[in-house]
Amino acid sequence: MKTNTVNLGPPPPSVNPPPLITLTTDFGLADPYVGVMKGVILSRCPSARLVDLTHHVPPQDVLVARLALEDAHPFFPAGTLHVAVVDPGVGTARAVLWARTAAARFLAPDNGLLSFLEPAQILELRRVENPALTLHPVSRTFHGRDVFAPVAGYLAGGLDAADLGPVTGELLRLPLPRPVAAAGHLHGEILAFDHFGNALTNLRELDLPRTACKVRVAGATLPLVGTYAEVPPGAPLALLGSSGRLEISVRGGNARQVLALQRGDPVEFRIS
Amino acid sequence: MKTNTVNLGPPPPSVNPPPLITLTTDFGLADPYVGVMKGVILSRCPSARLVDLTHHVPPQDVLVARLALEDAHPFFPAGTLHVAVVDPGVGTARAVLWARTAAARFLAPDNGLLSFLEPAQILELRRVENPALTLHPVSRTFHGRDVFAPVAGYLAGGLDAADLGPVTGELLRLPLPRPVAAAGHLHGEILAFDHFGNALTNLRELDLPRTACKVRVAGATLPLVGTYAEVPPGAPLALLGSSGRLEISVRGGNARQVLALQRGDPVEFRIS
Amino acid sequence: MKTNTVNLGPPPPSVNPPPLITLTTDFGLADPYVGVMKGVILSRCPSARLVDLTHHVPPQDVLVARLALEDAHPFFPAGTLHVAVVDPGVGTARAVLWARTAAARFLAPDNGLLSFLEPAQILELRRVENPALTLHPVSRTFHGRDVFAPVAGYLAGGLDAADLGPVTGELLRLPLPRPVAAAGHLHGEILAFDHFGNALTNLRELDLPRTACKVRVAGATLPLVGTYAEVPPGAPLALLGSSGRLEISVRGGNARQVLALQRGDPVEFRIS
Numbered sequence A, B, C: 001m002k003t004n005t006v007n008l009g010p011p012p013p014s015v016n017p018p019p020l021i022t023l024t025t026d027f028g029l030a031d032p033y034v035g036v037m038k039g040v041i042l043s044r045c046p047s048a049r050l051v052d053l054t055h056h057v058p059p060q061d062v063l064v065a066r067l068a069l070e071d072a073h074p075f076f077p078a079g080t081l082h083v084a085v086v087d088p089g090v091g092t093a094r095a096v097l098w099a100r101t102a103a104a105r106f107l108a109p110d111n112g113l114l115s116f117l118e119p120a121q122i123l124e125l126r127r128v129e130n131p132a133l134t135l136h137p138v139s140r141t142f143h144g145r146d147v148f149a150p151v152a153g154y155l156a157g158g159l160d161a162a163d164l165g166p167v168t169g170e171l172l173r174l175p176l177p178r179p180v181a182a183a184g185h186l187h188g189e190i191l192a193f194d195h196f197g198n199a200l201t202n203l204r205e206l207d208l209p210r211t212a213c214k215v216r217v218a219g220a221t222l223p224l225v226g227t228y229a230e231v232p233p234g235a236p237l238a239l240l241g242s243s244g245r246l247e248i249s250v251r252g253g254n255a256r257q258v259l260a261l262q263r264g265d266p267v268e269f270r271i272s
Helices: A033-044 A062-075 A143-156 B033-044 B062-075 B143-156 C033-044 C062-075 C143-156
Strands: A020-025 A049-054 A080-085 A096-100 A104-109 A124-127 A180-182 A185-193 A199-204 A213-217 A220-225 A236-240 A245-250 A266-271 B020-025 B049-054 B080-085 B096-100 B104-109 B124-127 B180-182 B185-193 B199-204 B213-217 B220-225 B236-240 B245-250 B266-271 C020-025 C049-054 C080-085 C096-100 C104-109 C124-127 C180-182 C185-193 C199-204 C213-217 C220-225 C236-240 C245-250 C266-271
Touching (some): A020 A033, A020 A062, A020 A143, A033 A049, A033 A143, A033 B020, A033 B062, A049 A062, A049 C033, A062 A104, A062 A185, A080 A143, A104 A143, A185 A245, A199 A266, A245 A266, B020 B033, B020 B062, B033 B049, B033 B143, B033 C020, B033 C049, B033 C062, B062 B104, B062 B185, B104 B143, B185 B245, B213 B245, B245 B266, C020 C033, C020 C143, C033 C049, C033 C143, C062 C104, C080 C143, C096 C143, C104 C143, C185 C245, C199 C266, C213 C245, C245 C266
Parallel strands (some): A020 A049, A020 A080, A080 A104, A220 A236, B020 B049, B020 B080, B220 B236, C080 C104, C220 C236
Antiparallel strands (some): A096 A124, A185 A199, A185 A266, A199 A245, A213 A220, A236 A245, B096 B104, B096 B124, B180 B185, B185 B199, B185 B266, B199 B245, B213 B220, B213 B266, B236 B245, C180 C185, C185 C266, C213 C266, C236 C245
């Protein structure tokens, strides 16, 4: 045992590491829609690796999908193609975008899903307009199958990005609500909830002072702790979650239910 | 950028494209049943690619599983093996069938799941009876693990279909209710619902006249539109869905709930 | 057709069968947590095969996760790495264990998840303590991403187990309630339910006499049958389920609901 001294080195060079694609949709898993997308991708790139980020985005909830993409993509190998199809504008003239950063590639409708990409991060941004890349005919309701999946498959198979369509500088940004600072307070709000009933807020680690403090939400005052075990079972708490966001939780319980929290509820960070 | 002129050519020939298997069951994802099937398959064919079509078929609902298979399989690479285990007759004498068409292979209990295969499409149909291909003992309640998974694994690993069992000409067909035409009307019905609450009907694109028309369902008269955006948010509509079936929807909403729709509800297509 | 005589032989030797990892968590699929774990694993071992056992373990329900692991792992290829992250003690000093048996490897918090491993089965047991193997910093709430996933990825990539941490002999065991035998009776209880509403009990095939008998549960007396079809639709029954456990079911129905069953309910096996 050589704790701390083992030299892992880089992962063994995979001669041809298979192209990796993640999928994020609001299609759910009850219908074969996601499976069909995978069939279309694999028809174009049989070696593609497919990972589901989530298909349980609430229907047409661009904000939740954006948070999933934003928080998850840094944990994938560089160059991974992240495909997001939460698309209230399907069948309208909204554009389809492909973006490349140093860390990843993204394919998504231009509806705010990629708002988290800072302009300086984007190395290349294109509108996907090449009709040779889609299924024919393109249905008006299932571009996941008819547009996003075949384009993703061709990209994974080595398509030159220049064949997607023209370079653009436009990307729709739906900014998150910004925290507001006041004397001794920082006002934020609840953005979304996870499976455990934890509330994700727009207060981020970098915004928060390191001094002792309390958090007020839904009429309750919660301690800011480092780990669940600092409060008794069943007690509410605030902590910096794994995504770097301030989260409202209940130890061993469901904060959304226990505290009757709703999206948009104000969260007040009191610097004591 | 060479829109419309790029020559994609065929996908690069994968020297050994891994065998592709899809899975459709009513097992849900709460239990390890689906994972266990995958373990059994991969024990026999470590290189198999596995794609979930859906595991949320309502328990024992052969019709819903058949629609999933019928609508999804054309989008997979030719030769894909589609395994469906929705099997109310597990433990009885119902046969297990393997079918080959020009587009795909299928492995399913003989209970109507493969009703959508026209006799002329079926190039080869066999009863799977070779006990050397199953786990031992075969449980009476989990043939997904003990029969379908090992057989799928051996097939993916290159088993000669002749080793499955004898050729047969019999396949149980559970026909969908057929639309009925009357003067100026076409009467259909609701077959199933998807995750978004859209109702799938038995009226197909090919059956419908191209003239302007209205659709009546559940006491409401809906416009037949080409895309959701043609009606205001919250309004009901009918459109030809991505599977080629007439669907009843609500823009940005759940038609099943909003219109209180039920399976079997009549749908009247009025030719104006 | 050569029923019973076909010589399947061993599966064709895959020159480099890809390393296989299963995942069992209580993270659900609504959030990208599971996808993020996969990104971290694939960042370290791009060739790893990933199979989900289940991510719908009830929050922090170690018993249900343990049953899933115990029942599922024998159906995977020898050497498969089974990673389980149901971890009420995340952020506390609970150990992380890696265990090797003849059949499999396991990576899990030391909280009873691996209770089913008999001491004689365990060929090697280590505490995972090497900080060079984790993400940095390690969050206090998401060790699935920060500890289990990277360690699994390195193991799949060929890490020597000796680099994980020291050999240990300690493993927390949370024994299942044992059946109690009395004159002509065997008393057990309901451990958990599956997706179909079947109740899993702690009475195992090996414990049960082969004579005719009745099963009493929740005030009802049920026949012990070999297959669902032995009772009429809607009737309750007991049978030896696919995992070798006595199960309480309703033919074509949901026993949990129909019989109002709860975890811990006594089940009496009467030897007639």
